[in-house]
Structures are given as structure tokens and as C-alpha cells.
Amino acid sequence: MRILGPVEVCGPHGRAELTGARQRSIVAVLALRAGTPVPVDRLVDVLWGEDPPRTAVRSLHSHVARVRQALADCGLPGALVTKPGGYQLDASVDAEVFGRTRDLGLWRGEPLAGTELFGWGRAEADRLREQRLAALEAHWGERLDRPDAVEELERLVAGHPTRERLVGLLMRALHQDGRHADALEVFRRLRQRLADELGVDPGPALTALHTAILRRDPALHSARPAQLPARAGHFTGRVAEFAALADLPPIVVVSGVAGVGKTTFAVEWARRVAGLFPDGQVFLDLQRLTPAQALTEMLHGLGVPADRVPADPAALYRTLLHGKRVLILLDDVRRARDVLPLVPGDQGNLLLITSRDTLSALGTRHAVHTVNLDLLSGSEAHDLLTGILGEQRVGAEPGATAELVVHCGRLPLALRIAAARLAIRPGRRIADLVRELTRNDPLDVLTVDGDDRTVRTVFASAHRTLSPQAARLFRVLGEHPGASFPADLADAMGPGLDELVTSHLVSEMGNGRYALHDLIRLFARQSGDLGDGVERLLDRYLTIAHAAGEVLNPRHDLVVRERSDDLPFGADRVEVLAYLDAERDNVLHVIRLAAREGLHRETWQLAYLLTSYFEARGNWAARVEQCEHAVRAARALGDRRAEAEMLRGQGIALQMTSRIAEAMVVQREALALVREAGDLRGEARLHNNIANAHSELREFDRALESYRAAMDVHGAVGDEVGVALARRNLGYTYVRMGRPELAAPPLFAALDTFRAEDNRRLEAATLMTLGNAYHQLADLEPALRCFGDALAISREITDHRFEADALIGLGITQLALGDPAVAGKSLTDALAVCRTLGDGHREASALRRLAEAELAMNDLAAAREHLGAALQARTQAPDGFEEAQVHRALAGLEGRCGRWTPAARHLAQAVSLFTSCRRS
Structure with a gap:
């Protein structure tokens, strides 16, 4: 589309036949807003002015139809599209290209010639004329x-x-x-x-x-300065950052982590806009210059001889720049005070600054536009390597190229160095460099002979500017093994977090969390003596875990610590769980760190203190590994009681991941240890856990025997909550046995105790088991109430595991009441919670039940998909009885589809699994 002169449209088939000023006007105003819908009322205003005829809208639609046909005839079908309330033109427009490039060759005469426009249309023509004049001024300013x-x-x-x-x-x-x-x-x-x-x-x-x-x-x-460095080869990315600078703000600070390409970006943009600054471009590297030296160098660049630099160079500097258009690029500025004397006196000039510091103090005196450069995206990093190494070489090793991007952390400097190492050896495979990075210190590998600007040296230059406190904190945070960490953790380690963020050695991730780039973390670990940094880091996690455990379940009292006044949460359970949710991925890494450093006490205590969190949230696979580390640590200390407790925790985690046989082994090991120590309370808990394992294996007689033993020992030590928990589990087992009439007495007794003790979590668990008992008795309304009450409590205390169970129970009951659509909603919600938990057993159960609801709604395709997913989930969470139920449902599905052979196969598989379960 061409509007910088007579309006015309040229397509693949030639020029569009636009008849009359009205059609040209429609094309012109839509081209002015290309890619954006223009409402009908705005079009009427610009085409007819303040007093349009009553037929204006109808006439507009008619003209648009003719324009659309003209565009289609010239090979541009679909260029003019109807949008809600208006129209949109999708095409390249010469005015938009001119706005980016200032190419005067695009102009062919008066803008929007051949149109009749009113209001904002005329204002747009004036704007285009002004752009052309500004470009002409810039053009001739360089060619005097x-x-x-x-x-x-x-x-x-x-x-x-x-x-x-x-x-x-x-x-x-x-x-x-x-x-x-x-x-x-x-x-x-x-x-x-x-x-x-x-x-x-x-x-x-x-x-x-x-x-x-x-x-x-x-x-x-004097000669106009032209001091900009050459562009970096193969520049890529940063499209959004360039777009944000389209309005040429007078002061721009380009900030970011060392090696992210600040100077490369600044030089590239300065080169792109240099034509708009006809009075010259000045470049200064401020790394080793004082403000006074920088001013003197700047005056020299502006043509002032050395013998004419006055005592007050700042005044002459501002005078020389007054009324001119000069681009000033100051590279590697350390502090805001270093650049303040170099700010021009008027806004016709452009001051472009690069700094590792955000220079926030500069913004208190001047209007500053900050560009925070992030790491390259994966695709941008790939494009950079392709530009340097060539498509053929990169395309031959796509997997190795992706690995190289990861090893370089998407840091432009690291990628350029890696590419340079490959470029000087054309026969070397990318995979060979990846292997070298994997086996050696990446900071040693990412160097090029003859170039002292390496990843290590740029990090070191940033590190040298830190205060002693920030440098000490930097080293400690380098040992943090997680992907991110909370602000309170850094603050507990000592002062300096704000300084590290300002220096871009630590990145702010949002939601009060921070992170170190992988290569920066490696540098931090090598940057000096850590002292007791790891111990302090672990002590903070122990403090947090202990305080959280006191809120979530004070019965876990094997570890005694003084409560800290410096906590990121109060006594609210929801708040505590939310904090630990954010730290969930870090916990296993921190326990691994403690184990690797041989800090045995910290290893088992941290795993123990997190017991209550995992009871509420699941993620049992990670819990298995935590407990394995903890058991080894307790054995190394010779602490039999700690060993028994962590074996018990390991057994629970194994059971929750459907590894029941392994769970039984470690629970019996723990039972032997507590009996040897005379720990009756621990013995009672283990009887209860062993009973749970027997129940899951459908060894019901053994389960009942162990529950009775648990109740006896709990009663002997006066632990009423323990007795109630064993009763609740006993009732649960009666339900699994298909004897719901036996379940009510122990369940109601347990419910009374939990309510008296205000134990909301176990109250919810008991209500769910009562719901299952009522459901088996076909008493569905009480079942619905029990599941609904359990769901409300689970959500109130944000216990996701019980929330999932309550939703599944609710969905099953709603389905039995003949409401499959409502049941499907409950089961879909349950499935989402199960996936959040990473609980394969519950996920498989939710999938099967959801498929049953879909079968009831005759949605056979969805049912087939979910039953297939349930079978797949059972490969990770085996349960023969549940798997048999899935095959039985699939048999019914295939039968309804008239597929008798697959139906018979699934039915035979279901019978085989049921038989196997009964034998075991």
C-alpha cells in the first residue's frame, strides 16, 4: 500500500482499480492503521466529517465491498477483513516502512493525495508531512x-x-x-x-x-564526530526492545547481566538511528575514566582543541550541544554520578548509556527510559549460532546445537565465544564442544586464544565493584542449589541483595523470588572462601521448616528449635503452605546439598521437619529420595530413633507411590528399631502404617490385626488422637472390604475425637471415609453431604491430597444420583488437582471415574481417551484391582461400539487381574 503520494495499491496481479476519491480514502485511512481494526464510526467521521448523511454507514459498507473486490482482483484477497464493529487492512504500508527507516525515496508527492478526508485523517496527513520534513532535516544535516x-x-x-x-x-x-x-x-x-x-x-x-x-x-x-564502533557480526533478536525505543527517548539506559550484549545492542541501535543525529555521534568507554576525564574527552570529540578546554568543561559541553542533534553513547557506566555531568542541556540530543547497574539514581533527576536486556530466547540463541556457523553446520547437529544453547545459558557472550571456537575449527563437531563443556569447567572452556574478554573476566569485572557484604552474600547464594530463592532467605544470609540485583548478578523473578544465571552461580562458587555459608543456608531452611511444622502438625516434635522472630509467614496454615509450595522444588536440592557436604544432622532433620508439608501436598516421588538421604544420614550419626522415624517416613512415601512391598520392608525395619528403643508411641504409629500397607494389598485380616495393635499401644500411652487415627483407618479398611455397616462405629468415634481436638485435616479424612461407607450402603444424600463437607474443609486448609479425594468421592456420588454432567465437572477438577500433586495413583482413579461419567453421557470418544490415559498412568502407579476396573470399563465401551473382539480381550484381562488380586 502506498500513501506517501497518490494513494495506490499494487498486488501480484498489478495495480488495484480504485474508483473515486471515496474508495481511495477508505484504503488510505485503513492503511494509516494497518493491522489494527478501525471502528465504523471512526471511518464515518474521517470520510464525511461532523455532519454525515443518514446513509453514511450503508454507503461505507458498499464502498468497502468494492474496495475488497478491487484488492482481490489485484492479487490481495483477504487483505481487507471485517472485524467486530469495523474493518482492518493487513498489508505492508510505505508510511510504516518510512517510520522505521526514514527512507526519503519512498515519497512520491503529497501524502494521501487523491483523497477527501476530514478530522483525524487531515491530522494524519499533517503528521506524515512533519515526519518527512524531520527526515529531510536529518538528511541535509549530514550533507552540508x-x-x-x-x-x-x-x-x-x-x-x-x-x-x-x-x-x-x-x-x-x-x-x-x-x-x-x-x-x-x-x-x-x-x-x-x-x-x-x-x-x-x-x-x-x-x-x-x-x-x-x-x-x-x-x-x-569542526568535523562532525562519527565515533560509533562497528556493528557486531550476526546480530539477532531484541525486536521488542528496539520497538520500545521507536519514539527516541532523550536518555536511554541499557542495563543487564554481564555478557548479555548491552554494548552490542546499544551500538546496533545507535547505528540504526544515527541518521537522525546529523551533528555527529560520540562514543566513550567510561570504565576507566573519571567524570572530569570523560568531559574532556567529550569536548575533544566535539572538536574542542586540548588547549581550549576551560576550567568548567560542563558549561562548554552543554553550550556546544545546544540546538544540535548529537548521539552520545557512554559505555560501561559504573555509577549515576559518573554520568550526571554528561547529560545534555536540551532534548534534541540522545544520551545512550550501557551499565550493569540500573542507574536508578539518574532517574531521580532526569526522564530516563531503561532497557533491561534479558537472555536470548532459545530460538534467538539458535539464530545467532546459525548466523555465525552457517545453516548447514547447525542443521547437521540440531540436538547438539540445542545442548550448546543450554550450556551457554542463552548468554550472548557465551554463545559468541562458543561459536568463535567452532568457527576457527571448521571440522570440529558441535557435539565435541558440548562434551568439553560437560566434562570441564565451562568458565575455562568459554575462552578464545588472543581475546581477554571471556565470560569469567566480564563476571569478575562486575564482582570487583561489589561491597564486601554483597560479595559475601553473592558467594553464599552461589551455593543455593535451586533454580530460584525467596528474598527472606537472602536477607537472612546478610545484607547486599539490592546491590546484587542492581548489578544484575542476581535477577528478580517476581513474586519475591530471585535467581542466579547458571554460569554466574558457577562463578560465585569460585569467587572466594565461603566460610560457614552452607551451614547458614541450611540453618535458615531448618528454621523455616520447623516453624512451618509447628503450624501444620505440632505432633511432629522430634526436633526442637527456638522459634525465630524473622519468619516470612505467620501462624496461618494457608500462608505457610503457599510459602512451602514456592520452595517445593528447592527442598530436595537443599537436602541433597546437606547430604553431599556430609552434614548428617541437617540432612535428616530437614527431611523430618517437612513431613507435615508432604502429608498435605503429596509429591511423594521426591519424598522417597528425601527420606533415603535422611535414613543414611541418621545411620551415619548412629541415631537409632532418627533412623526409625525416617524409615517410617520412607515407608509412607513408598506406599503413596504404590511401592507397597518395599514400604512394608522399611516399616518393619523401623518397627524393630522402635521396639528395641522402647518407643511405644513410635511403635503405635508403625503398627498403623503397616496396617495401611496390608489394607492397600487387600490383606485385610492382617490389616485389622495391626490396627487393633495400634489402638492398644496408642491407648497405653494416652494418645487419643493416635487411637482416633487408627479407628479412622480401621473404618476405611472395612469400606475397602465391602463391609460398610462395620465402618460406622469406629468412624463416628474418630470424628468426635478429631472435632474435639480441632484437627480439621483428620476430620476431613474421616468425613470422606464416612461418605464412602454411605455410598456403599446406597444412602447417597448423606454421602453427598460428607464429601461436600470434606471438600470444604480441605479447601479451607488447602490440603490438595484430600481435596482430590473429596472431589472424586463427590463425583462418584453425583454419578450414582444420575447427574453425570455435574459428576464430570467434579471429576475434571479432581484430575487437575491430582496432576498438580504428581500423584499417579489418584490421577488414574480420577481418569477412570471421569470416563464412567462420560460413558453415562454417551461421550464415547472422551471416555476412550481417558480410559487409555488411566491404563498408562497405572504403569507408574500399579494397582491390579484398579487396573482390572479400567479393563472392565473398556470392555463395556467396546461392546457398545460393536467391537466384540477387543471387548472380549479387555474382559478377559479384567477377570485375570481380579483373580490375581484375590489370590494375593
């Missing part, structure tokens, strides 16, 4: 020494006699051509015209130029 400069500028001034920027350029061109009197006459004519027509004088910039010409100031003949 051309032979035709005076002639072209005289023509432009004749058309715009009061435009002071053009007049100033003409005066400069005449002066440089030796026509000093003519230059002064141009100024006199402008001053006279402004006085006669507007009653004003020329502006200070033009007046200063007039004075300089009168004095024959030699600075007027």
Missing part, C-alpha cells in the same frame, strides 16, 4: 558539504520559511561555502518575518548560531 546543499535547502526554506531548523541548516551551509553575508541575511529575513507575522524573535539555538557566524567561530567548521 555537498555542492547542491545550498540549492536544496533554499528550496525547502522557501516552502517553510519560518521553520528554524531548516533556516539554521541553510545558514550553516552558506557559512561553510564562504557566503557569510548571505547566511546572516537569511537570519535577518527570518527575524523580520517572525516579528511581522507573529511578534516573536528567533529561538535561542538559531540566535546562538547567528552569533557564532558573526564571530566566525572555528567550531562551526
Whole structure:
């Protein structure tokens, strides 16, 4: 689409036949907003003005239809699309290209020629004319020494006699051509015209130029500086960052982590916009310059001889820049105070700064636009490697290339160094470099002979500027093994977090969490003596875990610690769980760290103190490994009681991951240890856990025997909650046995105890078991109430495991009541919670029950999909009885589809599994 002159559209089949000014006007205004819907009322306003005819909308639709046909005829079908309430043009437009490139060759005459526009349409034409004039000024500002400069500028001034920027350029061109009197006459004519027509004088910039010409100031003949460094080869990405600078803010700070490409970005953008600053471009590396030295260097760059630098260089600096358009690039600024004297006095110039620091203090005095450069995206990193190494080489090893991107952490400097190492050895495979990075210290590998700018050296330069406190905190945080950490953890380790963030050695992730880039973490670990940093890190996690356990379940009292006043949460269970949810992925890493460092006490205590969290949230696979580390640590200490407790925890985790036989082994090991120690309370708990395992294996007689033993021992030590828990589990087992009539007495007795003790979590568990008992008795309304009450409590205390169980029970009951749609909603919600928990057993159960609801709604495709997923989930969480139920449901599904052979196969598999379960 072309609107910088007569409006016209050229497509693959030639030029579009636009008949009349109205059709051209429609194309023009839609092109002005290309890619954006324009409402019908806005189109009516611009096409007919303030008093449109009553038929305007109908007429608009008619014209749009004709324009759409004309576009289709020239090979652009679909370019004009209807949007809710308006229309949108999707096409390349010369005005948009000009806005990005300032290419004057795109202009063919008056903008929007051949149209009849009102209101904002005319304003847009004026805007385009202004853009063209600004581009012409920039163009001739760089070409004042051309032979035709005076002639072209005289023509432009004749058309715009009061435009002071053009007049100033003409005066400069005449002066440089030796026509000093003519230059002064141009100024006199402008001053006279402004006085006669507007009653004003020329502006200070033009007046200063007039004075300089009168004095024959030699600075007027100084060469325009052109000091920008060369572009980096194969620049890629940063599209959004460039777009954010489209309006040319007068002060830009480019900030980011060391090695992220701040200077590369700044030079690339400066090169792109250099044409808009015809008075020159200055570059200074401020890394080793004082502010005074930087000012002197800047004056030299602007043409001031060394012997003419005054005692107050800042004043001369601002004077020289007044009324000019100069781009100033200051690289590697350390502090805001270093750059304050270099801020130009007016906004016609551009000050572009790169710094590892965010220079927030600069923003308190000036309007600053900050560009925070992030790591490259995966695709951008791939494109950078492709640009350097070539498509053929990168395409031959896609897997190794992806691994190289990961090893370099998507850090541009690391990627460029890695690519340079490969480029100098064309026969070397990318996989060979990846292998070298894997086997050796990446900071040693990411170097190139003859270039002292390595990943390690740029990190070291940032590290050298830190205060002692921040440097100490940096080393400690380097040992943190997780992907991110909370602010309170860093604060507990000592002061300096804000300084590390400002220096971009630590990145703010949002939600009060922070992280170190992988390569920066490696550098931090190598940057000095850590002292007791690991012990302090672990002590903080122990403090948090202990305080959380006191809120979640104070019965876990084997570890005694003083409560800290410096906690990130209070006594609210929901708040505690939310904090630990954010730290969930870190916990296993921290326990691994403690085990690796041989800190046995911290290893088992941290695993023990997190017991209550995992009871509420699941994630049992990680819990298995935690307990394995803890058991080994307790054995290394010779602490039999701790060993027994962590074996018990390991057994629970194994059982929750459907590894029942292994769970039974470790629970019996723990039972032997507590009996040896005379720990009756521990013995009672283990009887209960062993009974649970027997129940899951459908060894019901053994389960009942162990529950009775648990109740006896709990009663002997006066643990009423323990007795109630064994009763609740006993009732659960009666339900699994298909004897719901026996379940009610122990369940109601347990419920009374839990309510008396205000134990909401176990109250919810008991209500769910009662719901299952009522369901088996076909008493569905009480079952519905029990599951609903259990769900409300589970959500109140944010116990996701019980929430999933309650939703499954609710869905089963709703299905039995003949409401499969409502049941499907409950079971879909249950499935989402199960997947959050990472609980394969519950996920498989939810999938099977959801399929049953879908079968009831005759949604056979969805049922087939979910039953297949249930079978797949059972490979990770085996349960013969549940798997048999899935095969039975699949048999029924295939039968309904008339697929008798698959139906018979599934039915045979179900019978085989049921038989196997009964035998075992």
C-alpha cells in the first residue's frame, strides 16, 4: 500500500482499480492503521466529517465491498477483513516502512493525495508531512558539504520559511561555502518575518548560531564526530526492545547481566538511528575514566582543541550541544554520578548509556527510559549460532546445537565465544564442544586464544565493584542449589541483595523470588572462601521448616528449635503452605546439598521437619529420595530413633507411590528399631502404617490385626488422637472390604475425637471415609453431604491430597444420583488437582471415574481417551484391582461400539487381574 503520494495499491496481479476519491480514502485511512481494526464510526467521521448523511454507514459498507473486490482482483484477497464493529487492512504500508527507516525515496508527492478526508485523517496527513520534513532535516544535516546543499535547502526554506531548523541548516551551509553575508541575511529575513507575522524573535539555538557566524567561530567548521564502533557480526533478536525505543527517548539506559550484549545492542541501535543525529555521534568507554576525564574527552570529540578546554568543561559541553542533534553513547557506566555531568542541556540530543547497574539514581533527576536486556530466547540463541556457523553446520547437529544453547545459558557472550571456537575449527563437531563443556569447567572452556574478554573476566569485572557484604552474600547464594530463592532467605544470609540485583548478578523473578544465571552461580562458587555459608543456608531452611511444622502438625516434635522472630509467614496454615509450595522444588536440592557436604544432622532433620508439608501436598516421588538421604544420614550419626522415624517416613512415601512391598520392608525395619528403643508411641504409629500397607494389598485380616495393635499401644500411652487415627483407618479398611455397616462405629468415634481436638485435616479424612461407607450402603444424600463437607474443609486448609479425594468421592456420588454432567465437572477438577500433586495413583482413579461419567453421557470418544490415559498412568502407579476396573470399563465401551473382539480381550484381562488380586 502506498500513501506517501497518490494513494495506490499494487498486488501480484498489478495495480488495484480504485474508483473515486471515496474508495481511495477508505484504503488510505485503513492503511494509516494497518493491522489494527478501525471502528465504523471512526471511518464515518474521517470520510464525511461532523455532519454525515443518514446513509453514511450503508454507503461505507458498499464502498468497502468494492474496495475488497478491487484488492482481490489485484492479487490481495483477504487483505481487507471485517472485524467486530469495523474493518482492518493487513498489508505492508510505505508510511510504516518510512517510520522505521526514514527512507526519503519512498515519497512520491503529497501524502494521501487523491483523497477527501476530514478530522483525524487531515491530522494524519499533517503528521506524515512533519515526519518527512524531520527526515529531510536529518538528511541535509549530514550533507552540508555537498555542492547542491545550498540549492536544496533554499528550496525547502522557501516552502517553510519560518521553520528554524531548516533556516539554521541553510545558514550553516552558506557559512561553510564562504557566503557569510548571505547566511546572516537569511537570519535577518527570518527575524523580520517572525516579528511581522507573529511578534516573536528567533529561538535561542538559531540566535546562538547567528552569533557564532558573526564571530566566525572555528567550531562551526569542526568535523562532525562519527565515533560509533562497528556493528557486531550476526546480530539477532531484541525486536521488542528496539520497538520500545521507536519514539527516541532523550536518555536511554541499557542495563543487564554481564555478557548479555548491552554494548552490542546499544551500538546496533545507535547505528540504526544515527541518521537522525546529523551533528555527529560520540562514543566513550567510561570504565576507566573519571567524570572530569570523560568531559574532556567529550569536548575533544566535539572538536574542542586540548588547549581550549576551560576550567568548567560542563558549561562548554552543554553550550556546544545546544540546538544540535548529537548521539552520545557512554559505555560501561559504573555509577549515576559518573554520568550526571554528561547529560545534555536540551532534548534534541540522545544520551545512550550501557551499565550493569540500573542507574536508578539518574532517574531521580532526569526522564530516563531503561532497557533491561534479558537472555536470548532459545530460538534467538539458535539464530545467532546459525548466523555465525552457517545453516548447514547447525542443521547437521540440531540436538547438539540445542545442548550448546543450554550450556551457554542463552548468554550472548557465551554463545559468541562458543561459536568463535567452532568457527576457527571448521571440522570440529558441535557435539565435541558440548562434551568439553560437560566434562570441564565451562568458565575455562568459554575462552578464545588472543581475546581477554571471556565470560569469567566480564563476571569478575562486575564482582570487583561489589561491597564486601554483597560479595559475601553473592558467594553464599552461589551455593543455593535451586533454580530460584525467596528474598527472606537472602536477607537472612546478610545484607547486599539490592546491590546484587542492581548489578544484575542476581535477577528478580517476581513474586519475591530471585535467581542466579547458571554460569554466574558457577562463578560465585569460585569467587572466594565461603566460610560457614552452607551451614547458614541450611540453618535458615531448618528454621523455616520447623516453624512451618509447628503450624501444620505440632505432633511432629522430634526436633526442637527456638522459634525465630524473622519468619516470612505467620501462624496461618494457608500462608505457610503457599510459602512451602514456592520452595517445593528447592527442598530436595537443599537436602541433597546437606547430604553431599556430609552434614548428617541437617540432612535428616530437614527431611523430618517437612513431613507435615508432604502429608498435605503429596509429591511423594521426591519424598522417597528425601527420606533415603535422611535414613543414611541418621545411620551415619548412629541415631537409632532418627533412623526409625525416617524409615517410617520412607515407608509412607513408598506406599503413596504404590511401592507397597518395599514400604512394608522399611516399616518393619523401623518397627524393630522402635521396639528395641522402647518407643511405644513410635511403635503405635508403625503398627498403623503397616496396617495401611496390608489394607492397600487387600490383606485385610492382617490389616485389622495391626490396627487393633495400634489402638492398644496408642491407648497405653494416652494418645487419643493416635487411637482416633487408627479407628479412622480401621473404618476405611472395612469400606475397602465391602463391609460398610462395620465402618460406622469406629468412624463416628474418630470424628468426635478429631472435632474435639480441632484437627480439621483428620476430620476431613474421616468425613470422606464416612461418605464412602454411605455410598456403599446406597444412602447417597448423606454421602453427598460428607464429601461436600470434606471438600470444604480441605479447601479451607488447602490440603490438595484430600481435596482430590473429596472431589472424586463427590463425583462418584453425583454419578450414582444420575447427574453425570455435574459428576464430570467434579471429576475434571479432581484430575487437575491430582496432576498438580504428581500423584499417579489418584490421577488414574480420577481418569477412570471421569470416563464412567462420560460413558453415562454417551461421550464415547472422551471416555476412550481417558480410559487409555488411566491404563498408562497405572504403569507408574500399579494397582491390579484398579487396573482390572479400567479393563472392565473398556470392555463395556467396546461392546457398545460393536467391537466384540477387543471387548472380549479387555474382559478377559479384567477377570485375570481380579483373580490375581484375590489370590494375593
